[in-house]
Amino acid sequence: MSFKNFKCVPKMIFGRGSFADLDKVLGEERKAEEDFVVFLVDDVHQDKPLGGRVPVKAHDLLIYVNVDDEPTTKQVDALTEQVQAFSKNQPVSVVGLGGGSTLDLAKAVSLMLTNPGGSAMYQGWDLIKNPAIHHIGIPTVSGTGAEASRTAVLCGPVRKLGLNSDYTVFDQIIMDSELIAGVPTDQWFYTGMDCYIHCVESLEGTYLNEFAKAFAEKSMDLCREVYIDDHAEKADKLMMASYMGGMSIAYSQVGACHAVSYGLGYVLGYHHGIGNCLAFDVLEEFYPEGVAEFRKMMIKHNIVLPKNICKDLPDETIAKMVAVTKSMGPLWDNVYGEGWEEKVTDEMLTKLFRRI
Numbered sequence: 001m002s003f004k005n006f007k008c009v010p011k012m013i014f015g016r017g018s019f020a021d022l023d024k025v026l027g028e029e030r031k032a033e034e035d036f037v038v039f040l041v042d043d044v045h046q047d048k049p050l051g052g053r054v055p056v057k058a059h060d061l062l063i064y065v066n067v068d069d070e071p072t073t074k075q076v077d078a079l080t081e082q083v084q085a086f087s088k089n090q091p092v093s094v095v096g097l098g099g100g101s102t103l104d105l106a107k108a109v110s111l112m113l114t115n116p117g118g119s120a121m122y123q124g125w126d127l128i129k130n131p132a133i134h135h136i137g138i139p140t141v142s143g144t145g146a147e148a149s150r151t152a153v154l155c156g157p158v159r160k161l162g163l164n165s166d167y168t169v170f171d172q173i174i175m176d177s178e179l180i181a182g183v184p185t186d187q188w189f190y191t192g193m194d195c196y197i198h199c200v201e202s203l204e205g206t207y208l209n210e211f212a213k214a215f216a217e218k219s220m221d222l223c224r225e226v227y228i229d230d231h232a233e234k235a236d237k238l239m240m241a242s243y244m245g246g247m248s249i250a251y252s253q254v255g256a257c258h259a260v261s262y263g264l265g266y267v268l269g270y271h272h273g274i275g276n277c278l279a280f281d282v283l284e285e286f287y288p289e290g291v292a293e294f295r296k297m298m299i300k301h302n303i304v305l306p307k308n309i310c311k312d313l314p315d316e317t318i319a320k321m322v323a324v325t326k327s328m329g330p331l332w333d334n335v336y337g338e339g340w341e342e343k344v345t346d347e348m349l350t351k352l353f354r355r356i
Contacts, residue, residue: 008169012172013173019138026136036087036091037092037094038086038095039060040097040102041065042098042101043064043065065098070101070265071154072156073155073156076109080109080119091133099187100146107168110133111167119154123162123163126166135171137173139175142180142195145198145243145246147243149169149250150164150166159323160262177236177239180238189303194273195238196290200220201254202215202253204255204286207252215244216252219244227297227300253333254334257286258276266324278356281295310356311354313353322353332344
C-alpha cells in the first residue's frame with residue numbers, strides 16, 4: 001500500500017493587519033533591480049482602499065481581474081500571455097488577492113508561465129510537469145479553502161475541473177481577517193458554506209482518516225460558531241475554518257455536493273459557493289444531518305436560494321450537467337467506495353438536478 005505524500009503551504013502569516021507584511025515578504029524574492037512581481041487583484045478592490053494598499057513597484061505588473069463568472073482556461077491563458085508580453089523575463093512572484101476564484105487564477109497563471117501549451121491540457125490530476133513561479137495567496141473572502149488546496153478550479157472546453165498538482169499549492173499565504181470586512185452577506189454565506197460542505201463531505205466519506213477528521217471536525221466547530229453562534233471574532237474564526245476545511249480534503253476528498261455543483265457551474269455558470277448551496281439543499285439522502293443544519297443556518301441569516309432552476313430545462317441541458325457530474329470519479333469513490341459506477345446512474349443524477 002502506498003500513502004499520499006501531499007504538500008502543504010510552506011509559509012503562512014496569520015493575524016489582523018498582516019497584509020502590511022506583503023512588501024517585506026516580496027522583498028525576499030526580489031534579488032535584482034529588474035525583478036518584477038505580478039499582482040492579480042479582484043476588480044472589486046479597484047479604486048477602493050485595499051487597492052491603494054497593494055505594494056506595487058514601478059516595474060511590477062498589476063492586473064485587476066474580473067471574476068463575475070467562474071474562472072476559465074481561456075482567461076488563464078489570456079492572463080499568462082499578458083504577463084509574457086510584459087517582459088521577456090519571468091516574474092519572481094505571482095500574487096493573488098481576492099476570493100477563491102482570484103486565488104485559483106493566480107495559482108493557474110503561476111503554473112502556466114512554466115508549463116507549455118494551454119491550461120485545458122492540465123485539467124486533471126498530476127498532469128503538471130514543471131514547478132510553478134513562486135506564488136502568494138491573500139484571501140479577501142473566506143470559505144473556499146483555495147489558500148490551502150492543491151487545485152486551481154477552471155471551466156474548460158469540456159468540463160469544470162481543477163489543475164490538481166503539488167506544484168499548484170501556494171508558496172506563501174497571508175491570512176488577514178481585516179480584509180474580509182464588508183463582504184456582502186449572501187457572498188459571505190455562500191462562500192462560508194463551501195467550507196462547511198467540505199467538512200460534511202470529508203467526515204461522511206469513504207476516504208476519511210484521522211488526519212482529515214481532525215481538521216474537518218475543528219473546521220466544522222468554527223463554522224457553527226460563525227453561522228449559528230454569531231461569535232464576536234467570526235472573521236478570524238471563518239478564516240481558520242476555511243484553511244482547515246481545505247486541509248481536511250487534502251488528505252481525503254470532497255463528495256456528492258461538489259460533483260453536482262461542478263455540473264451546475266459548468267453548464268449554467270453558477271459560482272462555486274452558491275452552486276454548492278443549491279446542490280447541498282437536495283442532498284438530504286446523502287448528508288441528512290448536514291443538510292438539516294445548513295437549512296437552519298440559511299434561516300438564521302435570511303438566505304433564500306433560487307428554486308426550480310433546473311425543473312423545466314431541456315433534457316439535453318440536464319444531460320450535459322449529468323455528464324460533467326458523473327465524470328468526477330474520485331468524488332463518487334469517496335461517497336460510495338468501490339463499485340460507485342453502478343450507483344451513479346444518469347437516472348439518479350437527472351432526478352437530483354430536476355429537484356434543484
